[in-house]
Amino acid sequence: MSLKTYREAINEALLQEMKKDENVVVIGEDVAGGAGTNGEQDAWGGVLGVTKGLLKHFGRERVIDTPITETAIMGMASGAALTGLRPVAELMFVDFMGVCFDQILNQTAKFRYMFGGKAVTPLTIRTMYGGGLRAASQHSQCLYPMFTHVPGIKVVVPSNPYDAKGLLTQSIRDNDPVIFMEHKNLYDLSGDVPDESYSIPFGEANFTREGKDITFIGMGQTVDICNKVADTLKKEGKTSTVLDLRTLSPLDEDSILEASEETGKVVIVDESYPRCNIATDISALICQNSFDSLKAGIKMVTPPHTPVPFSPPLEDLYLPSEEKVLSAAKEIL
Amino acid sequence: MQLSREELIKAYTGMCMIREFDDAVHYEFAADAMPGFVHLYVGEEASAMGICMNLNEKDTIASTHRGHGHCIAKGCDVTDMMKELYGKKDGICGGKGGSMHIADLSKGMLGANGIVGGGPPIVLGAALTYKTKKTNNVSVGFFGDGASNQGSISESMNMATVLKLPAIFVCEDNGYAESTAREYAVGGSILDRGKAFGLDSHEVDGDNFFEVYDAAKQVIENARNGKGPALLHIKTSKVYGHFEGDAISYRTKEENERIKNDEDPLKIFKKKVTESGLLELSQLEALEEEAKGKIKIAIEESKKAEFPSAKDLLTDVYIKY
Numbered sequence: 001m002s003l004k005t006y007r008e009a010i011n012e013a014l015l016q017e018m019k020k021d022e023n024v025v026v027i028g029e030d031v032a033g034g035a036g037t038n039g040e041q042d043a044w045g046g047v048l049g050v051t052k053g054l055l056k057h058f059g060r061e062r063v064i065d066t067p068i069t070e071t072a073i074m075g076m077a078s079g080a081a082l083t084g085l086r087p088v089a090e091l092m093f094v095d096f097m098g099v100c101f102d103q104i105l106n107q108t109a110k111f112r113y114m115f116g117g118k119a120v121t122p123l124t125i126r127t128m129y130g131g132g133l134r135a136a137s138q139h140s141q142c143l144y145p146m147f148t149h150v151p152g153i154k155v156v157v158p159s160n161p162y163d164a165k166g167l168l169t170q171s172i173r174d175n176d177p178v179i180f181m182e183h184k185n186l187y188d189l190s191g192d193v194p195d196e197s198y199s200i201p202f203g204e205a206n207f208t209r210e211g212k213d214i215t216f217i218g219m220g221q222t223v224d225i226c227n228k229v230a231d232t233l234k235k236e237g238k239t240s241t242v243l244d245l246r247t248l249s250p251l252d253e254d255s256i257l258e259a260s261e262e263t264g265k266v267v268i269v270d271e272s273y274p275r276c277n278i279a280t281d282i283s284a285l286i287c288q289n290s291f292d293s294l295k296a297g298i299k300m301v302t303p304p305h306t307p308v309p310f311s312p313p314l315e316d317l318y319l320p321s322e323e324k325v326l327s328a329a330k331e332i333l
Numbered sequence: 334m335q336l337s338r339e340e341l342i343k344a345y346t347g348m349c350m351i352r353e354f355d356d357a358v359h360y361e362f363a364a365d366a367m368p369g370f371v372h373l374y375v376g377e378e379a380s381a382m383g384i385c386m387n388l389n390e391k392d393t394i395a396s397t398h399r400g401h402g403h404c405i406a407k408g409c410d411v412t413d414m415m416k417e418l419y420g421k422k423d424g425i426c427g428g429k430g431g432s433m434h435i436a437d438l439s440k441g442m443l444g445a446n447g448i449v450g451g452g453p454p455i456v457l458g459a460a461l462t463y464k465t466k467k468t469n470n471v472s473v474g475f476f477g478d479g480a481s482n483q484g485s486i487s488e489s490m491n492m493a494t495v496l497k498l499p500a501i502f503v504c505e506d507n508g509y510a511e512s513t514a515r516e517y518a519v520g521g522s523i524l525d526r527g528k529a530f531g532l533d534s535h536e537v538d539g540d541n542f543f544e545v546y547d548a549a550k551q552v553i554e555n556a557r558n559g560k561g562p563a564l565l566h567i568k569t570s571k572v573y574g575h576f577e578g579d580a581i582s583y584r585t586k587e588e589n590e591r592i593k594n595d596e597d598p599l600k601i602f603k604k605k606v607t608e609s610g611l612l613e614l615s616q617l618e619a620l621e622e623e624a625k626g627k628i629k630i631a632i633e634e635s636k637k638a639e640f641p642s643a644k645d646l647l648t649d650v651y652i653k654y
Contacts, residue, residue, distance in 0.1 A: 025465060064496070066495070072489050075453070076455075077458060078455055079455035079457055079461070080459070081458065083463075085462050085466075102485070103451075103454055107451055110434075112651070113650050114430040114434040114444070115434065115444065116424070116429050116649060117649035118437075174653075
């Protein structure tokens, strides 16, 4: 066990799985960097350095730099998974799904069903998402609801370094296509991470706080906000349950209902656009299954229904924050 | 071209099976006996057989919405395919795919495809597997003149060259993207697009089995030997319309007659092999009858077969969820 950042935890999972299984290959734009240049090889290791260092262990045959060609990357990774490799493809920013979604939506996600259960597609797509870096409308979105909508793919949203390593290991070993979503604001977050390899099963949400007055449900970066608000409320004498969903597909419905029923007061914090997002989905789930246990209307803290703005004060206003979550909690406490 | 008698018989048998299969589907569909919609390959048989006779069982192909011919040429069972078209439980995909999603991974058939231009990116992946595992297999991606205008095709050709993949791109150019003519929709030339991306690119007469076979043999051997990807631009024509029910009013009567009478790959094959004394006419006619018989049985068995049950609705989405 040692202190590692979210970035280092992801890198270590890749390194260990590539060492363990020679069928694991990394595919994407600048995943090593410097291809074809006379300068430094492994110049970037991914645009934010997450895959740095893999090249020296595995060479360009397994750390495959591609042109900027997302459709071909996603198609190639899908076809490789279908025929015997275990690829980890990188979609640099999730926003770029717009140029390659067919290969995910209509090909990979549907192989198994369309082909009558005969296809096995052990594909992991790593992608960066989320706001806070002043990256504006095309590099800041939280598009996971667009993936959870599609049967046949799994969606993973780790909130901390420990989960990032364990869930990525599980994603690579999993025989279904997985979208592994890395919040770009979390890369420098540190936490205790075992040095040895381990995996965390999908569909098991994590209770990070247990309490009796109010329940917060978060995913990815919003888990940290929920934890902080819970700690603030504790100083005021109110105890909170906080549930980190960890995976959005499969969704741990039992834990969501359990967390909700524990307190009867629920705040869901979701950084994705507010229409048809995870918060609305969970809210419907709770209302359908344990309406009688609710003591107040469910609160959803999400951005407004606008693109992500660039200007720092506007983006700060846009994103869910501790202040917004605390204020939502106080309305029902 | 140096093909043995056995190989010639295999070629004609395959073309007859494709012809009979899709002709039968044409009549069944018109009689309202078949669900969904279907796109028929009649008139393009020489392409599928000319390419696939150069492939072994471990080589792979990805097909198109007009995929029955490719499936048969790659060895898929015609009765299982026909059951799939009827949506039956014992269909090749359990009735969950239908005409546009026929796949048999055990035969190297990676799927027909309902998305125009959807297959070639997948072929890149199969080719990457062969390159990484150092097998000498190849993967072939079929697409049409319509798909040639999709970005997925350009991206795939470029990636294949950049990574020097054993991938073959086969553009079956039947002159029409739905009801729109190639002359209207394709800027520049499909062949030149292949060349521009650095592919070994050839134009081939798709009505002539032997031309397709020879061209495919060359580029497939090269790809097996690590010499990289290629494009075959196969000029062909289809007898029926885009889908069944298409009145084909965008083609003239003369053109339809010409396609049927002068551009029929089976007639052209038959003429060549009988004139050169390679095979007897009676032999070829026997193969035609045999194919007719097999397809008749396939249809009878498919009609009798069971539909999937309610529990089948929820299976095969994930391996483990």
